[in-house]
Amino acid sequence: MNLQDDVRMFIVDTFLFGEDGGLKDDSSFLEEGIVDSTGIMQLVAFLQDQYLITIEDEELVPENLDSIKKVMRFVESKRRAAKPILGVA
Amino acid sequence: MEMTSKGAFSSQVLQLDPEREVARICGRMRELMLSRVKRRGVVLGLSGGIDSSVTAALAVAALGAERVLGLEMPERHSAQESERFSGMLAASLGIATVKEDISGILESVGFYRRYAEAARRVVPQYGSDWKSKIVTSDVIDHPGFTVFYLVAQGPDGSIVKNRLPLTPYLEIVAATNFKQRVRKMLEYYHADRLHYCVAGTPNRLEYDQGFFVKLGDGAADLKPIAHLYKSQVYQLAQFLGIPEEIRKRRPTTDTYSLAQGQDEFYFSLPYEKMDLCLFGKNNGVPAAEVASALGFRPEQVEMVFKDIDTKRATTSYLHLPPLLVDEIAW
Numbered sequence: 001m002n003l004q005d006d007v008r009m010f011i012v013d014t015f016l017f018g019e020d021g022g023l024k025d026d027s028s029f030l031e032e033g034i035v036d037s038t039g040i041m042q043l044v045a046f047l048q049d050q051y052l053i054t055i056e057d058e059e060l061v062p063e064n065l066d067s068i069k070k071v072m073r074f075v076e077s078k079r080r081a082a083k084p085i086l087g088v089a
Numbered sequence: 090m091e092m093t094s095k096g097a098f099s100s101q102v103l104q105l106d107p108e109r110e111v112a113r114i115c116g117r118m119r120e121l122m123l124s125r126v127k128r129r130g131v132v133l134g135l136s137g138g139i140d141s142s143v144t145a146a147l148a149v150a151a152l153g154a155e156r157v158l159g160l161e162m163p164e165r166h167s168a169q170e171s172e173r174f175s176g177m178l179a180a181s182l183g184i185a186t187v188k189e190d191i192s193g194i195l196e197s198v199g200f201y202r203r204y205a206e207a208a209r210r211v212v213p214q215y216g217s218d219w220k221s222k223i224v225t226s227d228v229i230d231h232p233g234f235t236v237f238y239l240v241a242q243g244p245d246g247s248i249v250k251n252r253l254p255l256t257p258y259l260e261i262v263a264a265t266n267f268k269q270r271v272r273k274m275l276e277y278y279h280a281d282r283l284h285y286c287v288a289g290t291p292n293r294l295e296y297d298q299g300f301f302v303k304l305g306d307g308a309a310d311l312k313p314i315a316h317l318y319k320s321q322v323y324q325l326a327q328f329l330g331i332p333e334e335i336r337k338r339r340p341t342t343d344t345y346s347l348a349q350g351q352d353e354f355y356f357s358l359p360y361e362k363m364d365l366c367l368f369g370k371n372n373g374v375p376a377a378e379v380a381s382a383l384g385f386r387p388e389q390v391e392m393v394f395k396d397i398d399t400k401r402a403t404t405s406y407l408h409l410p411p412l413l414v415d416e417i418a419w
């Protein structure tokens with residue numbers, strides 16, 4: 001699976017009891033009431049473990065984490081910045 | 090309560106007629122006790138803070154000092170001044186008090202051990218002689234998601250501040266909630282043995298924004314000041330003759346072993362400013378007007394408005410009774 005599918009599956013499994021309910025790649029987690037601040041902490045833990053990245057305090061903003069698309073772009077940029085990439089999903 | 094018809098939006102909108110408001114609250118308390126609660130008196134926990142002091146004074150004004158029991162429930166991390174202030178308050182009101190040190194119960198349920206274990210996940214050297222508290226990122230200076238930190242102080246006075254990942258954050262909060270729940274258990278013990286009810290002490294900011302522990306300090310039979318903004322609680326305190334030292338204290342949670350202001354942990358602003366933002370939001374005052382009263386930029390007040398909505402949404406379950414599949418009517 002690609003990064004986008006991984007993130008989608010994590011969001012749907014963790015916060016929506018496995019039912020995606022029409023979640024779009026650009027749906028705002030906050031505006032749709034899908035993920036609150038505790039949920040963001042859970043998402044951050046997942047991203048750090050799964051992609052071996054470190055997310056800094058100042059990166060914890062909606063522009064990086066508030067939709068599947070934003071998360072994907074953010075993780076990709078973190079991985080690019082952390083080259084060489086280790087063998088991760 | 091209405092906005093002033095002339096002039097700019099200011100803290101004047103929160104001005105009450107304290108005499109009238111006290112009479113109104115006391116009348117309502119008596120009415121509810123007689124018609125709904127049907128208990129002979131009131132038990133409440135005294136923290137030495139302004140909210141429990143005003144609630145106690147209102148209960149005395151409504152029912153008489155002989156029908157009010159104050160509980161002092163310190164534990165080993167409580168601020169020493171809390172007991173001095175609660176004692177001062179009880180003496181000034183002439184109410185009976187019972188002191189229950191809850192350290193033993195907290196030890197038995199493993200609170201101190203569980204807390205230290207969770208803290209060690211982010212501060213490995215954290216020991217039993219360390220103190221700590223949780224603080225949050227600043228909503229105004231750090232727009233974004235709320236970030237929680239553990240601030241820990243070693244026995245040599247050195248301070249460590251580390252971001253809390255989800256698991257230790259939840260474990261620390263869950264363990265700390267034992268304190269409020271143990272206190273509430275004791276309040277109901279005394280209420281049951283005296284055939285009294287339990288008064289809760291949240292002010293409007295706490296009630297509206299979900300700053301309480303479900304089945305802990307959130308549990309009560311009556312909440313006499315839940316409709317009052319914090320600055321209005323202070324107005325009543327003055328009218329009710331609450332000792333000046335209690336009125337001059339800055340609000341503290343007195344929950345963590347390191348002193349913690351309420352605005353470090355939960356509210357995005359000190360209460361005077363938070364009151365105005367909440368009032369403005371509740372009454373449709375534009376952010377720009379609230380901002381000019383507070384000396385902020387409009388976008389900063391917009392962020393506070395948004396934070397108010399977020400807290401309402403994320404804590405709404407705290408107000409819910411147990412939910413049923415089918416409604417049961419009687």
